[in-house]
Structure formats: structure tokens, C-alpha cells
Amino acid sequence: MADRIVISGMGIVSSLGYELDSFWKNLADGKSGVKKISLFDASSLATRIAAEVPRDFEEYSRTYVKKRAAGQMTRVTRMCMVAAKQAVADSGLDFGKEDKTRCAVVMGVVNTGNSSIEQDTSPQNTVFKSMTNSMPAWVSLEYQLLGPSMAINTACASSAYAIATGMQMIQNGMADIVIAGGADSIINPEEISGFNALYALSVANEPPEAACRPFTASRDGFVIGEGAGVVILESEKHALDRNAALYCELAGYGLTSEGYNIMAPMKDGEGMAATMVKALQNAGVGTHEVDYINAHGTSTELNDRYETMAIKKVFGERAYDIPVTSSKSMIGHTIGAAGAIEAIITILSIKNKTLTPTINYTDPDPDLDLDYVPNKSRPMDIHIALSNSFGFGGHNATLVFRKYPEI
């Protein structure tokens, strides 16, 4: 029997905190990280809100990233570094005791955030800040790791793909340890104008915290978030040999491409359903075993409708008994980081035996009739959970997590 893959460490940078404990408390309390944009003057834009990482992050990051290296990174890459170093510390790993040729890094990177709002870029640092491989490169450099190191771009599914790829690497015998995750921010005038032109973003600017309304009748688009999420993947044997404390098992994944449209999801959620089915098959999990789904839940008309239809296709009547939450209602859509950040929320939900809420659920869409855990967190002993990520271009990923140990 193949060795299991376990999660032994996690790190987070988000609009609701830079540390796992405070991040979790804010989520469980149903707080929103969405505010008026402060990173630049957004007054001329249709969308003027986002879930920004607080401004004191720069000061916080100095304890993790040296000044010289920080100048060669974008703010987003610094978020990645902070989350990665937190995850490594959380795992208790000492790379001095590891075979570094068997330590890999996989990061989901849509872009590095080297936009017009990035500051203090010298001519020499322009290239470093733009390199889409910079995040995995810096993480490998930090610990002088010698295994595979790469970036994966599958839009909003990027960091879920990164975690799935990390799992493959361990299963294929390429690595014992994989640092996997992603970081992203598209809070800049160019991206917001572009997404506004596609009618993808919410323009419900007042009050900001009520803008992201997944699965409601009044939802009007996604709200941009930013941040980073990183997990440490290990083979169970490797983790147990070093007496690591474990969060849960990564039981499997499903990766698909819809081959349908550069923006819209496949009609009636067919592609989303196929992804969840593949993930369950890969994990060897039956539909009757799934306790919870952390939805992609963007608060757009099509995603929420089709994701609900997809869950019903896969789970039949059982769909009504499975709680489905949208973390994006609180932290916005963190794009390339979303898969990893929402995987971390799913893992913390298993660990803390609590479902975080879908906030702003005040006016249910009559067509969307699942249990979306409205507005308040709820205790639940979760054994199997799914985390969905669906990206522009039809890149889909579902991760399956299992409680560890299974008791």
C-alpha cells in the first residue's frame, strides 16, 4: 500500500491575519477582511474595495525576510516567503538534518504582483521582481534545497494544483518533503479595470464588508483578496520518523481541464462535477463519506450556480446534508493563492472541529438550496473534506483531506 501524504506545517498571510491562530479566530467569528482599497487611489474605478493584507505587514515581514532580499522581491513574493517560513517553523523541520536533494518546492503563481503600485524598484531588481519562478526560487534559496523547484500557473486553481503536484512528487518517489502553496495579489488599477470590463467584480462598494455574498440572490461578482498560503507535505513515514505533529492527511486530488471557454465555467457545472468525481476516485473515498465542502464560492452568478449544480450531480440527495462554505465571503478571492489558503481553512476546520461560515448570507438565491452554513460558524467533527478551486481557462482542482488519525 502506498504511503500516505500528510500535512505537517502551515503558514498564512491574509487580510484576516498573519498567524494561524488569529486567522482562524477571525474566520470562526465570521469577520470580513474586505475594506476600501488603501494601496492606491481607487476613486476612479467601478470597484473600490478589496480584502487587503494590512499595511503593517511590511514591518512584520522584516523579521522573516532580510532587507537585501526584500528589495529584490515584490510585496507578494514577501508574502510567500513569510508564509513559507511560518510553515517550515510550524512543521518543526530542520533542513540541516534532511537530505536536501529530496526536498522540493512547488508554488502556484499567477503573477508576482509587479504592477504599477509596486514601489522602490531599481533597474537591477525589475527582472527579479517579475520572474514568475521567483517565489519557489526564493524558498529553495532560503533553505538551500536541492530538489525540484517550480511555479505552476492555472489561474485561480494554481496553488491547489501546486499542492496536488507536491503530492504526486512524494508518491512518485521524487521527494520526501514538499513546500507547496502560493501567493497573489491583483489589487492594482490595471487588473481591477480589466476585471471590471469583464463584469466579474462586485461593484457593491458600500459597505465593503457586505460586498462578497456567495450563493445569495444579490451576489454581483467576486471581491479581490490577496495573501499567501503554504503547507508542508510529507510522506507519513517520513513525518512519523521525526515525530512530527500532523494536521491531517491529503488523501487525493482531482485535476481537470474543461476545454470550454477562457472565462465561463462549463454549462451546468459539468466540469466542476467531473473534477470532484476524479478527486474522490483518486482518494478512494465514496460520496457517502464526504462531510464538508469548502467551495470555490466566488459570489459570481455563474460560479455559485454551477458549483451548486455540480455538487448535486456528484452527491445526489446527499448534497443537501453536506455543509458547503465559501471562505471568500470573508477574505475575498486571493486568485493564485486561493487554493492553498482555502486548503488551510479546510484543514483548520478538520482540526478545530468547526465549520467557518459563509457570511453576508442574508437573501438566499431560491435556486441555490444547499446548506451554505449561513453567517455563523458551526461545530462539526469532519472526517473527509473537499476543497474546490476553479480557474479562468477551465483549470479545475479539488483536494481531498482526511482527518488524521482517523478516529
Add this chain to the structure above:
Amino acid sequence: MAKITENTRNEVREAVIAFFAEECETDTSQIHDHTNIIRDLDGDSLMFLELIEIFKKKYNLDIELKTIGKYAVKHPVQTIGQLIEMQLLVIEHENRLLELDK
């Protein structure tokens, strides 16, 4: 060809040490001639290029980067002391730097 005075030598030394202290977040008292740039200061090769630019402006030097690159291949720099000596040679010989190897 510029003449290297004691004053120039001191200026270059102070500038190099101050640059590394600032960039590597280290006290100037911790930087000596034998300090290894990569191993001891966690520095990088780009710092050498940045220093060249600083000295090009300060001393109005006529020197091409490729000239320095060719010279550095034969005379690798690892320590602060070696770097200071290289910068002094650049200031003194500018684009005729490679003639030193003939």
C-alpha cells in the same frame, strides 16, 4: 589613468564597507578585509555591479561592464579586501584594465 591617492583609497574603503553594512544589515565594525562576501555577509554578485555603478558616477569613469567581467573571470573576488583592490584598479585603469594581464 587616475592616480590613486591615500585619500581615494580611504574613500573607496569607506564606501564599500558602508554599502555592505547597509545592504546586509551588518555593523561596519563587523566588516574587514578578510570578510567573505557570500559566506559571511550573505551578499550576492549583483552588489558588485551596484558598487561599480556608484563608483562610475562618483569618479566619472570610462569603463565598460564587459571589461570588468573579463577581468573578474581571471581575478575572482571573494572578500571585501579583494573587492576594494578591484575597485581601485578600475578607478586607476578604467577601460585599460585588461592590459594589466598582458
